[in-house]
Amino acid sequence: MEGAMNEFVSVNNLTKDYQTESETITALENISFSLERGEFVTIAGPSGCGKSTLLHIIANLLEPSQGTVEIKHDRSNEKQLSELGLVFQKPILFPWSSVIDNILFPLELLGQKKSGRERAMKLIELAGIKGFEEKWPHELSGGMQQRASICRALISNPSLLLMDEPFSAIDALTRLKLTIDLQRIWKEEKITIIFVTHNIEEAVTLGDRVFVLTARPGRLVWEEKINLPRPRDRKTAATSQFQEYCSKIYEKLGF
Ligand SMILES: Nc1ncnc2c1ncn2[C@@H]1O[C@H](COP(=O)(O)OP(=O)(O)OP(=O)(O)O)[C@@H](O)[C@H]1O
Ligand SMILES: [Mg+2]
Incomplete structure (x- = not known):
């Protein structure tokens, strides 16, 4: 099974229906994909296409109507106190x-606040605060x-960060800076990221791959592999290759 060697997260035929008084809303329909350890994957789609629903199911905060999510536990990482971190x-x-x-709160819950101070300071520095x-x-x-x-989500050494x-609530210039800093954090921490936008x-x-979702029902309609050097910044965004990727994704979304 070559290729499946590093498989870390696998999402298999996920469907999620929400039952309201008047109707059934299919928020996700038959979504499947898998990630390798260390990948940075982005999920893009319009409002209401099921992005949050998908993240909540992966985080085990919500039950799917059908399908499964498998996350392979890394038993070699002794520092890992939780499998995943969440940023909203x-x-x-x-x-x-x-x-x-x-930032130390997740460790406090585990009675390990004292031992986490050094790591907290490292993350604080890495995150630029x-x-x-x-x-x-x-x-x-x-x-x-x-x-x-982000520091708090990373304090327990998760291997998967869900964002x-x-x-989205941050001004454009700060956002540009955070985008660059997040790539640095991802590289330093060697984590896997699923980032919804x-x-x-x-x-x-941000993405090594971009998964494109469309709404009602939420379907995974396209996957684009992004072959652009990192760190990617404003200058990357000015290249024709970057713009071709965006244009292709807009087309897949019907724009
Ligand atoms: N608890 C719920 N009950 C009923 N319908 C729901 C519920 N939560 C979400 N939905 C519906 O499911 C669909 C997907 O919602 P979700 O919040 O996952 O979308 P999203 O892609 O995250 O949107 P946004 O970009 O606005 O955050 C929407 O049509 C939404 O109205
Ligand atoms: Mg959402």
Whole structure:
């Protein structure tokens, strides 16, 4: 079974129906794909195509109507305290805790807060918020709060990071910077990322592969492999190759 050697996450024939009073909504229909360890995959599609539903099912926060998700556990990684980390659209930090205590919170739950301080400081530096660790969340900008949320998602050494439109509430310039920093974090931490976005340019900038979903029912209509050198930045986005990728994905979405 060549090729399946490094298979890390496999999503098999996922279907999700939501039952409302008046109708059944098929949020996802027969979605299948697999990821290798270390991949950075983006899922792009319009509002309502089932992106969040898909992430929630992968995170085991939601039951599929049909199909399965398999995540291979890495038993060699002793530092790993949880399989996955989650980052949502809006930073969710406790207002009554300092930034570093927010980041350490998952370890506190496991009774390992003390031993995690060094790792927290490493992540804080990697995420570009060094010097802000003792501040309150409200003293940070939205972009910095999202950086802290990424640190918290990574504190328990997960091998899979799930991100649901994490930069969509952030201004364009900060977003550009976060996009570059996230690529650095991904490389340093050697994690696998599934990143959901409705922004096609962002999907092409970040993804090794872009999965394209269409709405009602949510279907996986296209997969595009992105062969562009990293780190990808504003200059990458100005190349014709980049624009061809975007244009192809827009076409797949009917634009
Ligand atoms: N709890 C629910 N009950 C009923 N319908 C739901 C529920 N959650 C989601 N849906 C429907 O399922 C579909 C997919 O929703 P989902 O939130 O996964 O989409 P999305 O791609 O994340 O959208 P957005 O980009 O706006 O966040 C939508 O049509 C939505 O209305
Ligand atoms: Mg969503």
